[in-house]
Amino acid sequence: MGKDTVHKINKSRAIRRLVIWYKRNSAVTSIVDTATSSAVTASNVAGNVVSGAGSVVSTASNVASNVAGNVVSSAESVVNTASSVVSNASSLAKNTLQPLVFDPLKRLQNSDDILDKVEDKQSKRIWIAVDGMGGDYAPGPILEGCLEAISRFPINIKFVGKIEKVKNSAEKFGLLELLQKEIDNNRLELIDSGDPIGMNEEATAVRKRKNASVNVAMDLVRNNKAQAVYSAGNSGAMMASAIFRIGRLKGIDRPAIGALFPTRDQTRPVLVLDVGANTDCKPSYLHQFALLGNIYAKDVLQVKKPRIGLLNIGEEECKGNDLSLKTFELLSSETSFNFGGNCEGRDVLSGSFDVVVCDGFTGNILLKFLESVGGVLLDILRSELPRGRRGKVGSAFLKSNLLRIKKRLDHAEHGGALLLGVNGICVIGHGSSKSLSVVSALRLAHSAVNHDVMENLNQLQKLQVLNS
Numbered sequence: 460m461g462k463d464t465v466h467k468i469n470k471s472r473a474i475r476r477l478v479i480w481y482k483r484n485s486a487v488t489s490i491v492d493t494a495t496s497s498a499v500t501a502s503n504v505a506g507n508v509v510s511g512a513g514s515v516v517s518t519a520s521n522v523a524s525n526v527a528g529n530v531v532s533s534a535e536s537v538v539n540t541a542s543s544v545v546s547n548a549s550s551l552a553k554n555t556l557q558p559l560v561f562d563p564l565k566r567l568q569n570s571d572d573i574l575d576k577v578e579d580k581q582s583k584r585i586w587i588a589v590d591g592m593g594g595d596y597a598p599g600p601i602l603e604g605c606l607e608a609i610s611r612f613p614i615n616i617k618f619v620g621k622i623e624k625v626k627n628s629a630e631k632f633g634l635l636e637l638l639q640k641e642i643d644n645n646r647l648e649l650i651d652s653g654d655p656i657g658m659n660e661e662a663t664a665v666r667k668r669k670n671a672s673v674n675v676a677m678d679l680v681r682n683n684k685a686q687a688v689y690s691a692g693n694s695g696a697m698m699a700s701a702i703f704r705i706g707r708l709k710g711i712d713r714p715a716i717g718a719l720f721p722t723r724d725q726t727r728p729v730l731v732l733d734v735g736a737n738t739d740c741k742p743s744y745l746h747q748f749a750l751l752g753n754i755y756a757k758d759v760l761q762v763k764k765p766r767i768g769l770l771n772i773g774e775e776e777c778k779g780n781d782l783s784l785k786t787f788e789l790l791s792s793e794t795s796f797n798f799g800g801n802c803e804g805r806d807v808l809s810g811s812f813d814v815v816v817c818d819g820f821t822g823n824i825l826l827k828f829l830e831s832v833g834g835v836l837l838d839i840l841r842s843e844l845p846r847g848r849r850g851k852v853g854s855a856f857l858k859s860n861l862l863r864i865k866k867r868l869d870h871a872e873h874g875g876a877l878l879l880g881v882n883g884i885c886v887i888g889h890g891s892s893k894s895l896s897v898v899s900a901l902r903l904a905h906s907a908v909n910h911d912v913m914e915n916l917n918q919l920q921k922l923q924v925l926n927s
Contacts, residue, residue: 583613583909584613584614584615585613585614585615585686585687585905585908585909586614586615586616586617586679586684586685586686587614587615587616587617587685587686587687587688587689587901587904587905588617588619588650588676588677588679588680588684588685588687588688588689589601589605589616589617589618589619589676589688589689589690589897589901590619590620590655590672590673590676590688590689590690590691590692590697591605591618591619591620591625591672592619592620592621592624592652592654592655592672592692593655593656593672593673593690593691593692593693593697593888594690594691594692594888594890594891594892595658595691595890595891595892596891596892596893597620597655597691597692598620598624598625598628599628599629599631599632599634600632600892600893600894600897601691601892601894601897602618602625602628602629602632602634602638603632603634603893603894603897604892604893604894604895604896604897604898604900604901605618605647605897605901606634606637606638606641606647607894607897607898608897608898608901608902609641609646609647611898611902612901612902612905613905614901614904614905615645615646615647615648616641616646616647616648616901617647617648617650617676617679617684617685618647618648618649618650619650619652619672619675619676619679620649620650620651620652620672621651621652621653621654622649622651625649626638650675650676650679652670652671652672652674652675652676653668653670653671653672653675654668654671654672655671655672655673655692655693656668656671656672656673656692656693656696657693658692658693658890660693660696661695662693662695662696662698662699663699664696665696665699665700665703666699666703671696671700672690672692673690673692673693673696673697673700674700674704676688676689676690677700677701677704677705677883677885678704680704680705680883680884680885681704681705681883686884686908687883687884687885687886687904687905687907687908688701688883688884688885688886688904689875689885689886689888689897689900689901689904690886690887690888691875691887691888691889691890691892691896691897691900692890694716694735694736694887694890697878697885697887698714698716698736698878698881698887701714701878701881701883701885702714702881705881705882705883706881706882707880707881707882708880708881708882708916708917708919709917709919710747710919711747711751711880711919712741712743712744712747713736713737713740713744713747713880714736714878714879714880714881715732715733715736715737715744715747715748715751715752715819715878715879715880716732716733716734716735716736716819716822716876716877716878716879716887717730717731717732717733717734717751717752717755717876717877717878717879718730718731718732718734718822718826718876719731719876720807720808720829721808722808722809722810723808723809723810724810727760727762727810727813728760729807729808729810729812729813729814729815730752730755730756730760730813730814730815731770731807731814731815731816731817731822731825731826732748732751732752732814732815732816732817732822732879733748733816733817733818733819733822734819734822734823734825734826734876735819735822735823735826736819736878737818737819738818738819738820738823739818739820740782740818740819741782742782742785742786742788742789743789744818745769745782745786745789745790745816745817745818746786746789746790746793747880748816748879749767749769749790749793749796749798749814749816750793750795750796750919751879751880751916751919752765752767752814752816752879753765753767753795753796753814754912754915754916754918754919755814755877755879755907755912756813756814757915758907758910758911758912758915759906759907759910759912760813762813764797765796765797765813765814766797766799766811766812766813766814767790767796767797767798767799767812767813767814767815767816768799768800768801768802768806768811768812768814768815768816769783769786769787769790769798769800769801769802769815769816769817770801770802770804770807770815770816770817770821770822770825771783771787771801771802771803772803772804773801773803774800774801774803775801776791776800776801778801779801782818783801786816787801790816799811799812802815804825807825875887875888875889875892875896875899875900875903875904877903877907879916882913882917883913884904884907884908884912884913886900886901886903886904886907888900
């Protein structure tokens with residue numbers, strides 16, 4: 460079988476659905492075009508009637524003013540009737556044709572992220588410490604996201620950074636007035652610190668530079684002045700600071716970074732961990748990741764019985780490398796969660812699993828790959844849409860849907876990943892995070908605190924397997 464044949468067979472289902480949709484709705488498109496044309500013609504006729512009436516009125520005025528008055532009255536009546544007919548015809552056409560337009564991507568539309576559903580008016584307002592100096596674009600976009608999040612969620616912010624630099628950045632972004640307003644309302648507090656740990660610095664630098672912004676933010680959690688911490692800076696430094704300052708959970712050897720991936724079911728994302736904290740893992744580490752992920756899925760994602768999967772190259776238990784084989788044995792014998800077996804790469808986004816565990820090296824590659832999918836998918840769909848007049852009409856119908864698809868695959872919509880396994884709520888943001896990512900990350904932090912994740916994570920130490 461040639462490459463061209465294989466390519467045709469594997470053609471994207473989404474693209475085929477779009478083509479089918481377009482063929483089925485070509486008649487509707489024609490009717491819409493005809494209705495539009497008729498409406499324009501009716502409008503022109505009405506205009507001609509008005510123009511003619513105007514001429515009659517002008518002539519009549521020269522003959523006899525009384526007669527002209529009667530003609531004007533009649534002309535106005537004719538014009539009003541014509542306008543009413545056009546308006547009624549337009550409304551009738553709209554109401555008749557609108558239900559006929561079938562949207563093949565309706566099921567892919569994304570309302571706000573699943574975590575929005577857990578935010579309600581009864582949620583308690585909490586303090587979150589933010590490393591305002593961490594990230595490629597800090598502190599401006601980080602501050603902008605914090606101010607937006609304060610207005611949307613029941614949170615207060617302790618913004619950690621070099622205060623002079625923060626205020627200069629606020630002035631540059633036009634946020635100075637809003638910043639002062641939130642400070643006066645006691646919803647935001649500026650905490651002075653030193654410089655951040657650079658992206659190119661070793662994670663162990665946190666031990667030498669105690670005044671680094673991530674350390675100051677972490678101390679706020681340790682001293683119970685904040686219930687969660689967020690940083691878009693050096694992720695290794697974030698993890699090291701968390702371990703040194705607030706410590707690991709008892710029985711957990713290595714913390715893991717858990718990221719939410721979208722699935723076919725927009726209301727049920729999948730938690731993948733580890734996605735970068737531990738590049739070299741032991742089977743016991745992956746076992747602990749599964750325990751951590753199981754509790755998070757229950758508490759935050761509200762899944763009653765999460766299905767745990769082990770990322771592997773095949774579904775069979777005999778597949779994989781030495782790490783996979785030994786981990787499979789551990790997970791299979793675990794009774795505290797529902798182990799669903801091996802999860803192949805194609806199944807990660809299928810919705811078949813609620814939690815997928817893997818080593819940090821593999822997970823990070825998977826995460827970075829997914830970040831590029833949204834843009835690539837949109838480019839493919841754009842190139843496959845029909846050309847010409849009808850193509851433009853079809854594109855107009857689908858534009859909002861395509862943007863929603865991109866939104867579901869955009870890492871900025873999820874904002875950050877939870878560092879699970881440490882004795883506090885820590886959210887790690889992407890280095891290139893801007894305001895939208897910050898808002899999403901703070902929403903994630905609030906959700907974790909609001910569902911008492913730490914209380915349930917601390918129950919892990921009671922498991923016999925962690926004490927053996």
